[in-house]
Amino acid sequence: METVTLATPVLRKNDELAAENRAWFAARGWTVVNMMSAPGAGKTTLLEKTLPRLAGRRRCAVIEGDLQTDLDASRIRAVGVAAHQINVNSCHLDARMVGEAARGLEMEAPDLLFIENIGNLVCPAAYDLGEGWRVTVFSAAEGADKPRKYPRMFHQSDAVVLNKIDLAPYCDVSIAELRESVRMVSPRAEIFEVSSRTGDGLEAWVEWVAAREAR
Amino acid sequence: METVTLATPVLRKNDELAAENRAWFAARGWTVVNMMSAPGAGKTTLLEKTLPRLAGRRRCAVIEGDLQTDLDASRIRAVGVAAHQINVNSCHLDARMVGEAARGLEMEAPDLLFIENIGNLVCPAAYDLGEGWRVTVFSAAEGADKPRKYPRMFHQSDAVVLNKIDLAPYCDVSIAELRESVRMVSPRAEIFEVSSRTGDGLEAWVEWVAAREAR
Numbered sequence: 001m002e003t004v005t006l007a008t009p010v011l012r013k014n015d016e017l018a019a020e021n022r023a024w025f026a027a028r029g030w031t032v033v034n035m036m037s038a039p040g041a042g043k044t045t046l047l048e049k050t051l052p053r054l055a056g057r058r059r060c061a062v063i064e065g066d067l068q069t070d071l072d073a074s075r076i077r078a079v080g081v082a083a084h085q086i087n088v089n090s091c092h093l094d095a096r097m098v099g100e101a102a103r104g105l106e107m108e109a110p111d112l113l114f115i116e117n118i119g120n121l122v123c124p125a126a127y128d129l130g131e132g133w134r135v136t137v138f139s140a141a142e143g144a145d146k147p148r149k150y151p152r153m154f155h156q157s158d159a160v161v162l163n164k165i166d167l168a169p170y171c172d173v174s175i176a177e178l179r180e181s182v183r184m185v186s187p188r189a190e191i192f193e194v195s196s197r198t199g200d201g202l203e204a205w206v207e208w209v210a211a212r213e214a215r
Numbered sequence: 216m217e218t219v220t221l222a223t224p225v226l227r228k229n230d231e232l233a234a235e236n237r238a239w240f241a242a243r244g245w246t247v248v249n250m251m252s253a254p255g256a257g258k259t260t261l262l263e264k265t266l267p268r269l270a271g272r273r274r275c276a277v278i279e280g281d282l283q284t285d286l287d288a289s290r291i292r293a294v295g296v297a298a299h300q301i302n303v304n305s306c307h308l309d310a311r312m313v314g315e316a317a318r319g320l321e322m323e324a325p326d327l328l329f330i331e332n333i334g335n336l337v338c339p340a341a342y343d344l345g346e347g348w349r350v351t352v353f354s355a356a357e358g359a360d361k362p363r364k365y366p367r368m369f370h371q372s373d374a375v376v377l378n379k380i381d382l383a384p385y386c387d388v389s390i391a392e393l394r395e396s397v398r399m400v401s402p403r404a405e406i407f408e409v410s411s412r413t414g415d416g417l418e419a420w421v422e423w424v425a426a427r428e429a430r
Binding site: 039040041067069071091118119120121122123139141143145146148149151152164166167171172197 | 255281282283284286306335336337338354357360363364365366367379381385386412
């Protein structure tokens with residue numbers, strides 16, 4: 001196993017800014033959830049389905065990270081939730097970007113902030129954003145072996161949402177094998193089986209996220 | 216648009232090593248194809264289906280890049296093709312890794328070398344490996360908007376393989392819209408519509424790759 005280490009000063013500086021974010025969020029009582037996944041795993045669609053179900057229980061806001069376009073922020077605003085789009089030529093969000101974006105949402109006074117990270121199953125795992133909770137969203141269409149091949153993000157996550165489970169029969173993916181693959185690298189994460197498209201399994205995920213507290 | 220620039224010395228050094236690789240490949244007459252995609256787009260399955268169809272026409276070998284496991288190299292060897300697995304704690308392959316791996320395959324004397332990059336739709340696009348041809352593999356299940364959201368890799372590719380097109384009806388993805396999204400960021404790439412699972416569309420892709428020459 002060869003190791004390429006990220007420049008330590010970059011990560012150290014990020015950790016400092018993440019600690020500042022965490023204090024800033026704590027002072028305001030914001031629960032912050034960092035949503036990570038590969039491109040196209042369905043983070044935005046999951047949020048589109050989740051946010052209306054949280055209405056009246058939590059006051060939500062979303063930070064959207066993308067290389068290009070504000071398509072995702074527009075989709076979030078279309079369900080009546082404040083969204084701040086970050087366009088950045090980077091493979092991950094970092095604590096500085098999130099700290100600035102959070103200040104842009106302060107007037108919304110959310111108590112539950114979702115951060116939708118850049119679609120990338122590798123790099124975002126290395127960057128603490130100051131969040132309280134980490135969630136990996138994974139599309140069943142990506143294949144049951146992928147958690148074992150990209151273990152770090154799963155290992156660090158408090159919850160893993162197995163999304164697009166309705167596609168599993170059409171791509172020869174066994175959900176049991178996929179769960180086992182997640183368990184191998186992430187023994188303690190909550191696992192939710194969801195189809196954002198059909199609505200299957202959304203309630204258990206929504207209840208979990210609704211119950212998260214600031215930390 | 217905020218820009219985070221990769222450390223210039225790192226990329227400059229990589230470009231030097233990529234040029235060395237290119238000369239090394241040219242001296243041996245190897246055609247080299249860099250296969251890039253998000254995790255789970257189906258690069259390995261596409262190769263499993265492509266390699267037997269090239270038998271008798273091209274002498275193939277494969278470099279497999281993964282964070283963990285040698286699952287992919289095992290799958291390639293199972294179809295009778297030499298494979299060299301790189302396990303690296305990095306979000307992309309670089310020219311040094313590929314140069315070393317290529318030397319490990321020299322005795323196989325391939326005339327067509329596939330490099331299966333780390334599953335990541337962002338970082339690999341920044342790293343020249345010394346390849347002659349770049350191919351982006353994209354799963355229809357990732358959604359029609361993604362080429363616009365992750366434009367760089369598509370923009371640089373000689374060919375884009377739209378894979379898993381059999382899943383499109385089950386995830387509300389329009390192939391016409393997906394093609395248009397690719398065209399917006401990559402006006403000249405060859406576009407292939409394929410299902411590695413059903414075999415649909417494989418022939419046109421195989422003919423294209425069989426006809427690639429060293430460059």
